[in-house]
Amino acid sequence: MSETTTAAELLPVGSDDYSRAALFLYREAQLLDDARFEDWLETLHDELVYEMPVRQSVMPKDGTGFVDGMTFLTETRNSLLTRVRRLQTEQAWAEQPGSRTRHLVANVLVERGAAEGELNVTSAFLVTRTRADLPYDFFSGERRDVLARDGERLLLKRRQILFDQTVMKSYNLSIFL
Amino acid sequence: MAVNPAGLLDLSLADGVELTQLIDEPGAHISRRIYGNDEIFELEQDRIFRRAWNFLGHVSELPNPGDYVTRDLAGEPVVLIRGDDGEIRAFLNSCRHRGMRVCRADRDNVSYMRCVYHGWSYSRSGDLVTAFAEELYDPGRLRKEELGLIPVTQVAIYRGVIFGTWDAEAPPLEEYLGDMRFYLDLFLGRTDGGTEVVGAPQVWDVSTDWKFCADNFTGDNFHLYTAHGSVVDLGMLPPDPMSLSYGYLVRAQGGHVLHLVPGPPDPSFEYFGLPRDLVPQFERNLDSVQLGLLKDHAWSVGTVFPNLSFMQVMVQGDIGGPNVTFLSLRAWMPTSATTTRVFSYLLLDRDAPEQFRRDSYEAYVRTFGPSGIFEQDDMENWEDCTRVNKGKIAQRHGLHHGMGLHLEPDPSFPGPGQAWPGSYGERTQLSFYGEWLKWMTHERPWAS
Amino acid sequence: MEPTVPFASLEPGSCVVHQIGAAKVLIARIGDTVHATSAICTHARVELAAGPLAPGCLVECPMHGALFSPVDGSVHEGPAVTALKTYPARVVDGVVHVDVGEDGAARPATPSPSTPGARPSLASWGRPAR
Ligand code: FES
Ligand code: FES
Ligand SMILES: [Fe+2]
Numbered sequence: 001m002s003e004t005t006t007a008a009e010l011l012p013v014g015s016d017d018y019s020r021a022a023l024f025l026y027r028e029a030q031l032l033d034d035a036r037f038e039d040w041l042e043t044l045h046d047e048l049v050y051e052m053p054v055r056q057s058v059m060p061k062d063g064t065g066f067v068d069g070m071t072f073l074t075e076t077r078n079s080l081l082t083r084v085r086r087l088q089t090e091q092a093w094a095e096q097p098g099s100r101t102r103h104l105v106a107n108v109l110v111e112r113g114a115a116e117g118e119l120n121v122t123s124a125f126l127v128t129r130t131r132a133d134l135p136y137d138f139f140s141g142e143r144r145d146v147l148a149r150d151g152e153r154l155l156l157k158r159r160q161i162l163f164d165q166t167v168m169k170s171y172n173l174s175i176f177l
Numbered sequence: 178m179a180v181n182p183a184g185l186l187d188l189s190l191a192d193g194v195e196l197t198q199l200i201d202e203p204g205a206h207i208s209r210r211i212y213g214n215d216e217i218f219e220l221e222q223d224r225i226f227r228r229a230w231n232f233l234g235h236v237s238e239l240p241n242p243g244d245y246v247t248r249d250l251a252g253e254p255v256v257l258i259r260g261d262d263g264e265i266r267a268f269l270n271s272c273r274h275r276g277m278r279v280c281r282a283d284r285d286n287v288s289y290m291r292c293v294y295h296g297w298s299y300s301r302s303g304d305l306v307t308a309f310a311e312e313l314y315d316p317g318r319l320r321k322e323e324l325g326l327i328p329v330t331q332v333a334i335y336r337g338v339i340f341g342t343w344d345a346e347a348p349p350l351e352e353y354l355g356d357m358r359f360y361l362d363l364f365l366g367r368t369d370g371g372t373e374v375v376g377a378p379q380v381w382d383v384s385t386d387w388k389f390c391a392d393n394f395t396g397d398n399f400h401l402y403t404a405h406g407s408v409v410d411l412g413m414l415p416p417d418p419m420s421l422s423y424g425y426l427v428r429a430q431g432g433h434v435l436h437l438v439p440g441p442p443d444p445s446f447e448y449f450g451l452p453r454d455l456v457p458q459f460e461r462n463l464d465s466v467q468l469g470l471l472k473d474h475a476w477s478v479g480t481v482f483p484n485l486s487f488m489q490v491m492v493q494g495d496i497g498g499p500n501v502t503f504l505s506l507r508a509w510m511p512t513s514a515t516t517t518r519v520f521s522y523l524l525l526d527r528d529a530p531e532q533f534r535r536d537s538y539e540a541y542v543r544t545f546g547p548s549g550i551f552e553q554d555d556m557e558n559w560e561d562c563t564r565v566n567k568g569k570i571a572q573r574h575g576l577h578h579g580m581g582l583h584l585e586p587d588p589s590f591p592g593p594g595q596a597w598p599g600s601y602g603e604r605t606q607l608s609f610y611g612e613w614l615k616w617m618t619h620e621r622p623w624a625s
Numbered sequence: 626m627e628p629t630v631p632f633a634s635l636e637p638g639s640c641v642v643h644q645i646g647a648a649k650v651l652i653a654r655i656g657d658t659v660h661a662t663s664a665i666c667t668h669a670r671v672e673l674a675a676g677p678l679a680p681g682c683l684v685e686c687p688m689h690g691a692l693f694s695p696v697d698g699s700v701h702e703g704p705a706v707t708a709l710k711t712y713p714a715r716v717v718d719g720v721v722h723v724d725v726g727e728d729g730a731a732r733p734a735t736p737s738p739s740t741p742g743a744r745p746s747l748a749s750w751g752r753p754a755r
Contacts, residue, residue, distance in 0.1 A: 052548075054379055056283040065283070070376025070523070074542045079495035082411065082543075086550055091406035094553035166283065167518065168381035171556045173548035261677070288679060289687045296669070298687045306687040307671040 011110045011119075021110045021121045021147055024154045029103035032176050037084040040176070041077070045148055045157040050075035052161035052177065065166065072173060073161065080176070094174040101175050102128045105143075117149035118157065129175055137170040139163070139177055184620040186224065190216055196618050202611040205579035205603065209566040211613075212386040218514035225483050225616045226251035228344040230353045232485040232508040233257055233329075235522065236337045237373035239265055243286045243301055249510055249518075250341050255329055256280040257339060258290070260302040265334070267341050268303050268326035279326065284377070290326070299326050336365035337372055338485075338506070348623050356593035357433035357481060363471050364489050364504055368458040370527030372504065375538060378520040379546045385559035386566075387484055387517040388613070390509040393555060394486035395605035396426055396436030396478050399580065404554050413493040415441070422601040424474060425587070429594040431623075432612025434605035435479025437470060437596075440491065446475040450491040450502040452533045455526060466591045475502075479605075482612050484509040492551070494543035501533075503541040515563050521546055578603040578610070626713070626722035627729070632659065633719060640684060640695060641675045646729030650712060652721055653695035655682050660695045661714035661723040667691075668705035684709075 011018045024043070031040040052073035058065040075083075086092045107124040114120075127139040146158035161177050181187075188195045199208040211217055231250055234257050238246050245258040247270060254270040256279065272279050272292040279290045279299065289306060290299040296309040303326040308319055329341040333350035335358065340350050347353065354361065365372055383390075393400065402409060402418035409416065424438035440446025448456060448471055459471055478488045486509065491502045507521040523541045525534055545552045565571055581602025590596035597604045616622040629643045629652060640653035642664045651664035651673050664673045666686040673693075679685040683692040683701055691705035698709035713724045 054377055056377055058282045059285055062282075062285065067377040069538075070379065071542055072379060072546060073548050074539055076495070078497065079539075079543055082495040083550065085411055085496065086407045089407040089410035091410055092550075092554065093404065093407075093557045166380065168379075168547050170547070171381065171383045171385075171560060172553040174553045288685055288690075291688070291690070296688045300674075300687075306674050309669060309671070309688070311671065 005111055009111050011112070017112075017119055018108075018110045020154060021119050022108045024147055024156075025105045025108060025121070025123055025145075028156075029105050032103050033101050035098065037087060037176075041081055041084055043153075043156055044077045044080060045150070045155040046077055048075070048077045048080070048157060048159070050080065050156075050159045050161075052163055055163055055166045057166045064162075066162065072163070072168065073177075083176075092174070094172050097132060099129045099131045099175050103177075104128075113146055113148075115148070119147045119149075119154070121145045121147055125177065127175070127177055129170070139165075139170065139173075139175075141177075143177075185618055186620060188618055196220075196614065200610050200614040201575070202607050202614070205577065205582055205607060206575035207578055207610055208575050209568075209572045211610075212388060212566040213515045213563045214567070215514045218511065220617060221511065222251055224622075225613070226511070228342065228347060228622070229483050229616065230331075230333070230340040230342045230347060230350050231483075232481075232506070232520075233267055233332070233339040233341045235372075235374045235506070235524070236265060236334060236339060238284070238377075241286060243288060244284070245280050245287060245290070246284045247280050247282070250329060251343060252512070254278055255341065256290070256326075258287075258301055258303075260300075262302070264302070265332070265339060266303055267329035267332045267339070269329070271327070272297055273305065273324045273326070274308070297324075303328060336361060338365065346621075353623060354433065354481065355430035357429040359467065359593050360427065360429050360435055360477075360479065361481070361487075362463065363467055363477070364487060365524075367462050367467075367471065368455055368526040368528050369462065372524040373527050375523040375525055375534075378522045380518065380520055381547045382512070383517050383519060383556050383559060384515055385517050385556070385563045386515060387509040387511040389559040389562050390507075390517060390519070391480050391484055391486060391609060392606050393559070394478055394480045394488070394507070395434045395609045396480075396600065397606065398422070398436055398438060398476075398478070399601040400555075400558075404558055405551055407554065408550060411496060413496065419601075421476070422599055424476075424600040425590060425596040425598060426581070426600055426602050426604045427479075427590075427592065427594055427596045428605060428608040429479075429592075431615075432482030432609045433480070434608050435477055435487075436600045436605065437474045438476040438600045439473055440475030445500070446491065447472050449475055449477070449489050450500065451526075452530050454530055455528060458526075458528065470592060480609065482609065483616070484511070488545075492540050492544045494540040498540075499536055501536040501540040503537045503545075505541060505545060515567075578606055626715070626717070626724045628717075628720045629723055630721055631719055632716045632721055635659070635721070636677070638682065639675075639677050640673075642672065643723075645723060645725045647731050648712075648725040648728040650723055650725060651684060651695065651709070652714065652723065653678060653682075653684065655695070659714050659716060659721050661712040661721075662693070662695055662698045662709040663712075663728075665709075666693075666705060667700075667707035667709060 051071050053066040054070040056065040087095050104126045105123050109122045111120045123143050129137045141163040144160040147154040148157040199211050233248050239259040242259050242261045245256050247256050255267050256270040257267045259265050270278050274297050277292050277294040279292050298306050300306050305321045305324040330343050330345050332341045408414050426436050428434050476490045480486045486507050489504045491500050493500050504524045510518040512518050584597045586595040587598045627645045635654040640651050643650050649664040651662050653660045668691050671688045674687050684695050689704050692702040693709050698711045
């Protein structure tokens with residue numbers, strides 16, 4: 001979805017494709033919160049591009065501060081698979097014991113994507129994470145996703161995570177956003 | 178700082194314990210009291226960070242006149258700005274009128290540094306150009322020439338890396354780095370164009386005493402097979418836990434230390450796995466000893482005392498992915514006794530080929546930084562070490578740093594400083610803590 | 626016309642500030658022509674600074690960043706609203722000459738805000754934001 005998307009191009013709430021996209025996001029949130037990472041991997045497209053750019057605090061004239069060329073995450077399906085396999089090694093200490101997360105997804109907007117069967121979906125997220133007896137970490141921002149139709153299901157083909165923080169206040173990003 | 182005739186600073190802590198009791202370098206014991214302790218933190222700010230040469234940034238962050246970036250130097254805000262003359266200067270980021278922070282973004286390009294409180298404005302070289310309603314001051318009262326931004330006492334650049342110190346008596350940067358320059362050149366001075374920052378630093382906060390980060394990056398190579406066991410399990414590190422035990426632990430000078438670790442006997446691990454197109458440049462820019470060390474090693478991690486670490490390491494970013502090297506600089510900025518702000522940079526040789534740039538970047542982001550499959554687990558250790566070592570019972574017992582102490586420095590090692598054979602050992606950690614104690618207790622710590 | 630600075634001392638695309646009697650004059654060189662205006666920003670009356678001109682051949686006030694044209698004194702960007710006064714200027718025998726007219730004479734002190742009885746002018750209050 002771009003700045004030029006008009007309200008008229010947004011799919012109505014409750015329309016078939018809107019519902020499918022929203023359902024995808026809610027279902028994904030559940031899989032992540034339930035640590036069903038294998039099932040989550042099944043929802044990722046083979047050509048997935050998944051990025052979370054670094055952000056800086058800049059004056060409004062300089063835009064949003066997202067840095068060209070540096071990210072906190074620059075992932076493909078295979079690198080996310082690596083992360084999931086890592087969690088399964090039982091030596092991924094940052095997740096042993098594990099995080100307890102809550103992925104809250106809202107403000108879902110859907111438009112038709114560039115290619116046949118693709119949907120551009122933006123949403124706001126708030127992820128809470130707590131581990132052991134530690135206080136909550138909050139991760140908030142916007143997701144810009146491209147969902148691609150694969151038979152009857154949708155797959156995540158592109159995700160840009162536009163994070164709200166410039167200095168990440170959490171000591172690690174051992175969870176999925 | 179009170180000084181006694183022997184050039185020692187006041188040694189006693191509030192409860193009567195003496196600083197010298199905290200570090201036993203020959204006995205390889207370190208007191209847990211040095212971590213997470215507010216009194217120690219204040220002393221460190223005073224005796225280490227306000228006196229040492231600290232990392233401030235990289236010249237490639239400021240390509241044009243008027244570019245600034247804001248940083249911290251010993252816990253106080255500073256601004257680095259490139260002037261119309263091309264010089265990079267650094268100032269306390271505080272207006273001379275009421276002290277307001279003058280430059281308020283992480284980066285910007287400005288024609289003047291303008292204070293948003295009452296409008297005093299400073300040139301790109303820090304001079305006060307105009308104050309508000311100057312005609313309302315008695316003639317001679319507003320001496321603008323004396324009211325420029327307060328410069329960082331000394332600023333110097335080594336191979337593109339900008340350092341600053343608040344101490345007028347600190348020796349020149351080149352002298353402070355001393356023999357560490359020889360090793361830094363392997364990473365920062367090997368190509369014609371030098372290095373440049375990719376994008377901007379990743380910045381994040383960790384609830385750790387900064388010393389655990391520096392300690393780990395003195396070249397702690399033997400934590401790999403435990404702390405990073407997950408990566409070994411994935412087959413992304415060789416399975417034998419002693420595979421990375423070869424090479425050297427090097428104390429270049431004072432607390433400036435590193436390790437140099439050879440790869441398996443395969444040409445792809447030569448020159449740290451750097452692009453072969455660059456080898457002619459290495460040959461031009463390095464002397465034969467440096468060139469030999471570059472050729473023979475694949476991993477190096479080190480620290481410039483007190484808190485600037487570097488790593489040039491070959492890693493796989495994902496299963497089945499290429500084994501690619503990356504060069505990172507990281508500054509561990511203490512923000513309190515128990516919190517550290519990390520600035521982590523990816524550097525690339527300006528002349529590196531396009532495909533390598535992409536691969537190196539992906540390998541770096543996937544393995545280090547807050548999401549890195551290595552670094553996540555490092556921070557897990559540093560945070561809990563910081564928490565647990567604050568305990569009064571815990572503090573009755575020191576920490577053991579005795580690995581590899583029976584080994585003598587290898588006289589045949591060709592580089593400067595002392596080099597102990599094998600990269601598993603605690604010589605470099607002890608060197609770091611020995612230097613820490615020197616700075617915490619000596620009036621002139623840089624004098625040997 | 627008063628002689629000021631040698632033309633050759635002025636880099637193209639830069640300006641200097643020169644005092645003629647009581648007047649502070651900003652002399653700018655654009656290409657091969659010279660222009661003169663008052664060097665006092667019409668916003669908070671701070672002195673404009675010598676140096677390279679801002680992009681677009683404009684003079685940027687150091688304090689709040691108002692942009693003026695050195696050619697006709699006009700305001701290109703706020704917060705100033707009033708144009709800089711312009712003065713005739715030309716090069717005679719390699720020296721920039723400027724005519725500041727009356728402004729060079731020592732003026733009766735203008736009432737300052739701290740002059741007893743001085744009141745703010747309401748003239749420009751409520752103007753539309755630029
Ligand atoms: S504090 Fe900067 S102008 Fe007053
Ligand atoms: S004083 Fe010139 S813009 Fe305000
Ligand atoms: Fe590590």
